[in-house]
Every structure is written in C-alpha cells, then in structure tokens.
Amino acid sequence: MLGQYFSSRHEWENQDNNPLPKEFEVDEVGATSAPLLSASYFIGARCRPYNDDFLKCKDENNGGTIECLKEGRRVTRCAVSVLTDLNKHCFDSFKLHYECLEQNNHHLGHCRSSEKIFNACVFQNLKLSKEIPGVAKDKQIHLNENPIYQGTSNDKKLSSDFLKVHEKN
Amino acid sequence: MPVPFEGLIPYTIMGAFFALAGHGVGxxxxxxxxxxxDRYDLDAFDQKMMKRDFNLTGTVRGxxxxxxxxEHxxxxDEKTQRYYTPYRDQFFMLRERMYKGYVTGNWEFQ
Incomplete structure (x- = not known):
C-alpha cells in the first residue's frame, strides 16, 4: 500500500517467486485476435472433442478452476497444433485473411474474397471443414456465391493480386 | 439568375478548412x-483481446x-498505478452523470 507513495523503497524484481508446478506448464497460444478469429472455425473443426470435454468438465465441477486444468491444457495444445499447421501450409493466405480482418474491424463479412482463398488452401492441405454450428451444411455462408455483404473493394483487389502472384509461381 | 463566382469563394475556403481538419484527424x-x-463498436471481449494482443506483440494494434x-x-502482469488526489473522479459530477445518462439511457441522480 505504501508503495503508492514511496515507490522507491520497494525492491522489485521481474521474476516469478511462486512458479507453477512443472505438470501445469503448457505452451500458451501465441496468435493474436485477428488470426484467432480467422482460424476459429478450423480450430473448432479439429478441437471439438477437447473443447466439449473442457466445457463438460466446467459444467460438472461448478466452474472447475482447479479440476479442469488438464482439459484446459488439452484445449490449448490442440489450438496450438491447428495454428502451427496453418502457419506451415497456408501462411500467405492466412496472413491475407487476417490482415483484411484487422483492417475491417474483424468483420468476417467484409473479407469474403480472401476468406475464399484461405478456405481453399486449408481444405486442400489440412482437410479441416468449415461449419457454422446450427446451420445446414449446404447453407453455410462461405458456400454462398452472392452474399449480402460482398466484402470491401480493397479486399477484392488484394485477393485478385494474391491469386495473380500465386498463379505465376 | 446565376450566382457570381466571387460569392462562393468564402464557402470554398471554409469547406477546404473543414476538409483539411477532418481528413487530417483521420x-x-x-x-x-x-x-x-480504427476499431469500433468494441465489447468487453474485444477490449480484452486487444490488451492480450498488446501483451503478445508489444504494439497497440500489432x-x-x-x-x-x-515464455514471458x-x-x-499489467499494473496500473495512480497518484494521490483527494478528489478522484469527483470533478464535473453533474456533467458526467448527464453525459452517462444521455449515452446509456440510465439517468441515475441521487
């Protein structure tokens, strides 16, 4: 409390004096908000069992802050594995899509052109599906050729440029 | 009857300055x-994710x-520090409540 007034009297070191036990250690997800949103449906597609398991555990254990650490680590590892694969196989189109999201307030409807390129890459290389829960498989928005939100002109331009560059290579 | 162009010069100048101010701020x-x-229409989750983005990249919109x-x-851990003042958040009380009521619809006057 006195540190508010006499800050110089406190010795302060940037080290964790009370570290977690080794068995709780897990590599945290390092992707920021736009890449996570971009990858979210693919994370859901691969990690659905782990996520459901985690939520079931929380439901059964009244929040499960301590009880569900194991399930939580599994969720984190699964998400990390999806992001690793996306970076390995679809880095360029992933980046195209999340940079569009970042320019357009994270509105998925404004980035359909780049999303299409990204989807094609993921479907081909990772064999993950994209599915909005509760919507029929043939009514999914990424299959709609004429959606209400057509995307921004800048996204369309960047996407066509991207396709031109990648067709040449 | 046509307006002589000299009559429109002041309006052109005014418009140019407004445009300069607006586009300059933009x-x-x-x-x-x-x-x-800009990000807009942010909810609590968006705010939290933007803080997380800052912690991961070290830049505000990175x-x-x-x-x-x-590893770090x-x-x-983010710590906000405040300096001492006896009148914290006590300035412009009526004005701030009027503003909050106008924005949120909750007119809370004690």
Missing part, C-alpha cells in the same frame, strides 16, 4: 493505429500468427 488516427483503420506465445507471456 489521417493521424490511421497512422497512429499502425496504418490500420498482430501475429505465431502459434506458441513467448505466461506470467505477464
């Missing part, structure tokens, strides 16, 4: 966001698709 905001458009976070991210 440009500065765009530049300050790291050449990105983005990275790294799958594994750096596990124990990162």
């Amino acid at each position: 440009f500065i905001r765009y530049w300050d966001n790291g050449w990105k458009n 983005q990275t698709s790294e799958s594994v976070a750096p 991210f596990k124990t990162i």
